[in-house]
Amino acid sequence: MYPNWILQRAYLTPKRSALTFEGKTWNFEQMKDISVQRAYQLSSLGIEENSRIAIIGRSRPNLIFIIYACMHLKCEMVLLNRKLAIDELAYQIKDSEVTYVIADDEDLPLLPNDINVLKFSEVENCKGTPIQIDMEWSIDQTTSIMYTSGTTGFPKGVRQTVGNHQASALASILNIGLSEEDVWLCAVPLFHISGLSILIRSLLYGNAVKLYEKFDANGAVDDIATGRVTHMSLVAVMLERILNRLEENVLKASPKFKIILAGGGPVPKDYLLRAQKVHLPIAQTYGMTETSSQTATLSNQDAIRKLGSAGKSLFFNQIKIADADKPFVEGEILIRGPHVTPGYIGQFSEKSATIDGWLHTGDIGYLDEEGYLYVVDRRSDLIISGGENIYPAEIENVLMAHNAIREAGVCGMADETWGEVPIAFVALKNETTKESILQYCQEHLAKYKVPKNIYFVESLPRNGSNKLMRRKLKELL
Amino acid sequence: MYPNWILQRAYLTPKRSALTFEGKTWNFEQMKDISVQRAYQLSSLGIEENSRIAIIGRSRPNLIFIIYACMHLKCEMVLLNRKLAIDELAYQIKDSEVTYVIADDEDLPLLPNDINVLKFSEVENCKGTPIQIDMEWSIDQTTSIMYTSGTTGFPKGVRQTVGNHQASALASILNIGLSEEDVWLCAVPLFHISGLSILIRSLLYGNAVKLYEKFDANGAVDDIATGRVTHMSLVAVMLERILNRLEENVLKASPKFKIILAGGGPVPKDYLLRAQKVHLPIAQTYGMTETSSQTATLSNQDAIRKLGSAGKSLFFNQIKIADADKPFVEGEILIRGPHVTPGYIGQFSEKSATIDGWLHTGDIGYLDEEGYLYVVDRRSDLIISGGENIYPAEIENVLMAHNAIREAGVCGMADETWGEVPIAFVALKNETTKESILQYCQEHLAKYKVPKNIYFVESLPRNGSNKLMRRKLKELL
Structure with a gap:
């Protein structure tokens, strides 16, 4: 208890x-x-x-x-x-x-x-x-449930228990330390684990949270430069705007400011170098809904030396690569620890989240000789757009329910602002227009999931067992 | 796991x-x-x-x-x-x-x-x-076992599990914070929970330990004044020597020095005032072998305002007073939390350490209106001498095995250096000398448990049911 x-x-x-x-x-x-x-x-x-x-x-x-x-x-x-x-x-x-x-x-x-x-x-x-x-x-009591999609395209409700949240918060201080004066700036959604975990850490740590209804680069820069806040969680697109403002106003982070936790995909090297110049320490993190926030974190000292790495696991966690018996071998990233969800609710409640205690992330990566994790490919062709996870299968399911579409394939395309955006390839069975399809998507999908472009094709690339090969989609352009 | x-x-x-x-x-x-x-x-x-x-x-x-x-x-x-x-x-x-x-x-x-x-x-x-x-x-695995006596005088082997130690170490940082630069001075015995817990915290926190084979006030003062260490655990008798040396040498604690955790009974007000003058922050703690170190701690800010208090429980713990339904009512101190031992080994392995999840400490205390704990009387007439717990019953058992002694009673007497020392009252059945009894004690008891004086009496004060009333012993002097 x-x-x-x-x-x-x-x-x-x-x-x-x-x-x-x-x-x-x-x-x-x-x-x-x-x-x-x-x-x-x-x-x-x-x-x-x-x-x-x-x-x-x-x-x-x-x-x-x-x-x-x-x-x-x-x-x-x-x-x-x-x-x-x-x-x-x-x-x-x-x-x-x-x-x-x-x-x-x-x-x-x-x-x-x-x-x-x-x-x-x-x-x-x-x-x-x-x-x-x-x-x-009770440690097993479910505190929160967040929906996240997978390969099937049907979002699954992930349980996050008292024990999951506590283990996550405690492991994080064993990594970055704790002081009574710490103040977290929260400008990430509270319905995501990135935001909710800031509230829970505040309760456990006894720290103040400075809450933003919406991310505001000018406000954040002011808080960071004056040292009114000491910690902030963000995704790369927010970091870019903060760096811009700091540079434009010839400002530096206050010495009181301790660390930015950057999640939702790797931070470009250019950002890291710019951050160094304005004295903004950055810890890159790897985590997911199923791990109640961070599972691995790269310290600021290692940011350049281990460029592209998501760091080492936090204290209570273990990370291993499936079927890899030595460093640098790529494989599925497996995670274990008290922060890993016990499972799902609703139609997936029978599905186990782990196999022999290991969460199979679907992400591909490797560990280097010092045990630093490198995420090579996000699970199931995951598209990360401004920190939001987008699962192609979910968009494809919506598209295929359209009465003019025979088959659909979705992949991510690089985007300067958002990191990535989704684009769709469709083969028609009846005549329709791009505008009509986009209109339809807007009615059925969150705005950030609506494809930025629709390409009409004769057929989609499939493998021998007729499975859609999403990585080949871009070759159709 | x-x-x-x-x-x-x-x-x-x-x-x-x-x-x-x-x-x-x-x-x-x-x-x-x-x-x-x-x-x-x-x-x-x-x-x-x-x-x-x-x-x-x-x-x-x-x-x-x-x-x-x-x-x-x-x-x-x-x-x-x-x-x-x-x-x-x-x-x-x-x-x-x-x-x-x-x-x-x-x-x-x-x-x-x-x-x-x-x-x-x-x-x-x-x-x-x-x-x-x-x-x-496994969280339930027993890491360490330490013997501690109780009312019976027979020492019981207390289990301290992986989960007990972890909960204790993590709750402590939620109280005093953590930084990569922290260095703990360890001059308390590693066979006591005060010392072992410093090692375990070091592993969890990633902090250095500066180990002393024996307590050395000059060395400790040098480490504290230069800031080579940031934390130290001690008992009042050690604190007094450190204060003496700081005052004699007109030294102050380095601003880098963070906190002294003072255990084993309350710290006299005079020490606290002297500590303030030399900028030495002190957190008084209440804990025991059965709670794998601290269960409550008084912050340095509250040291004078809440003089005599052992502070508030740490984050994962609960403290309540048996049968007390409001503040300031004295009663047995009960403790609950993941740091509480699951039980004993050996001849006491059948004895449960807790009742309905609460450890019954035998200590008497009360909570004030803000929830600060005051320990009024240590369990079973416990004598605390230089931070070592001495149980009168254990010494009495040894004395009564002496062939000239009919009955024996032991209590503590105030001592300037050690806080308290044990003294014994004996009624004889055969003739013997004080020297002979002391010699006998030295052979059967740890040095610190050997009575500082033996008083010969006709009979011992007993209550209606013939139970020894140890508190009345001093009246025989």
Whole structure:
């Protein structure tokens, strides 16, 4: 059994700053008081302890209060991605069989109609009757569920337990250290593990979070240059904008600023060199929803020496390459440790996440002679666009449901701003136009998943067993 | 499953300093190489994996190499207290049923005759055949066993598991932070949890340990004033000597020095005020063998404001007072958390360490309105002398085995140097002298347990049910 993070942190350091947003600050005692009140309100409105609910909302304090309230109720929280299309959200809500979707009032238009919705305002305005809040949580209890796609194109709801989150947060300090003065800038989505893990680290570490509703390069640069924040998580596209602003304004990172954790694919060498010039330390990370954030991290000291590497595993973790008995042999990256998900929910609940305790990532990589990990190819032709994972199969499934399309293939194309963007190749069975297909995609897919271009072809490259060879798609251009 | 701490730390930061002793330094890779070699040697000499062995030795690197080697073999290590008398060691060796005692050559005279001894020199000079070293340890595996007495006077062997040690080390950083530059001065015995926990923290944190064979106030002051070390664990008697030296030499602690963890009873207010003047931050701790080191800690900021308090529980722990439903009510201190021992070995192996998950410490205390713990009375009339726990019942048992003594009672008396020392009250059945009794005690008890004085009385104070009332003993003076 482990303590309820929110109650324990409020007991230990009640007056320490917990959250700053648009000039307003809450300490840990206030976070506890508000979230406990919200738990009473949710309970009065019919949210039962240990039930599974979904949450959708903008990155604002009221979303955090609801998330913490649901933790008090030991609910399994499905954190919905606000960028998804209605069809995609409907799938997740149905698959997860949540009893309610607790939704930011602003986000109601994003949701399908035939579901139980509790608006944030309803919760906040409800009277609420006190209930007993548990002081302890079980290590196996599911805290959060996030959907991620795989080779099949059907998103799977990944469980992230109390133990997963704790192991991840603790391993991270064994890597980068901890000080009472640390302040994390959070400008990544709270519905992604990158954002949620910042909140959980804050509870365990007793550190303040400076929350941004949206990423704002000017604000971030100001915080970094003055040392108002010490840590930040980001993806390469955000780093590029920060570097631009620092360079334009001839600014450097404050000596108080400690580290940027850069996830979602490798950081280009050019960025690393520019970051050095403005004294911005960068730790590149490799992680995924199934590992509740980082599984490996490259230290800033090694950034150039081990260019392209994702670093070494964190303390509790092990990484190995399938069927590789020596360094530099490429193979599937396997991960093991207390941060690895126990499995999935919904239609994939029978599927085991691990084989003999090892998570098979589908990613291809190798370890060098010192044990540094190099990720050579992301799983299942994964496209990473501005830090968001895009699975070609998911887009292909949507395209093939179009009444004019016979077959479809999707791959990523390099893009200066986003790293990569998806493009689609389609063979028609009926006549249609590119515009009509794009319009159709916009209705069924999150904006960032809509192909940047549609190419009409006679047929798609397939192998002997008729399997689509996505890597050959670009040759059709 | 968790990684073998020694192998994982050597993989992550091979070149970082791990240990300094008398001017020589070993990095984590060297610690691994030497300890793996020692594991091969121990194995060749008949030490089996998962077997239970005892270890005795001076606080020198070769003791650490043997301890780490036994960790590689996943042995249950009974760490023997070098200050004990032969009879006391014989009891522990018999009760724990160890297959071997691995002993520093210098310590052979301390040991009884009829046991299997492996000398350090034998191990170091043996060829050693490579065996497979496990990369992973189970969380429930017993790492170490330390004997501690209770009300009965019979020392009990307390299990400290991989999970206990890890939880303790991780909770401590959530309290005091962590930085790559941290260096711990270790001048407390490695056979006590205060010393062993410094080694284990070093493996988890990746920090250097500066080891002292014996406490040396001049050396410690030099290290603290120059900032060569950042952390130190000690008991009040050591603190007093450090303060004396700092004051005599008009020195202050370096700004690089972070914190002293002071255990084994409260630190007098006078020391705290003197420490402030020489810029020496002090965190008072409350812990015991059964909690694998600290369970509560008072921060330096609170040292004066909460004078006499042992602070708040660490993050994963809970402390409550039995039958107290509000602050300031005194009662038995109960402790819960992943750092609490699963139980005992030997003749007490059937005895549960906890009731409904709570360790009943036998200590009396209360919590104030903010949840700060105050320890009012140590368990079972415990005497704490220079940081060593002395249980009156244990000394009484020895005294009553003397052929001239009819009954005996032991209590603590205030002592300027040691905090407390034991004194004995005896009623005789045959004639004898004080000198004869003291001589007898020296043969059967560790030096620090030998009563500082023996008082002859007609009878001992007993309650209605004829139980010895130790608190009334002093009234006989």
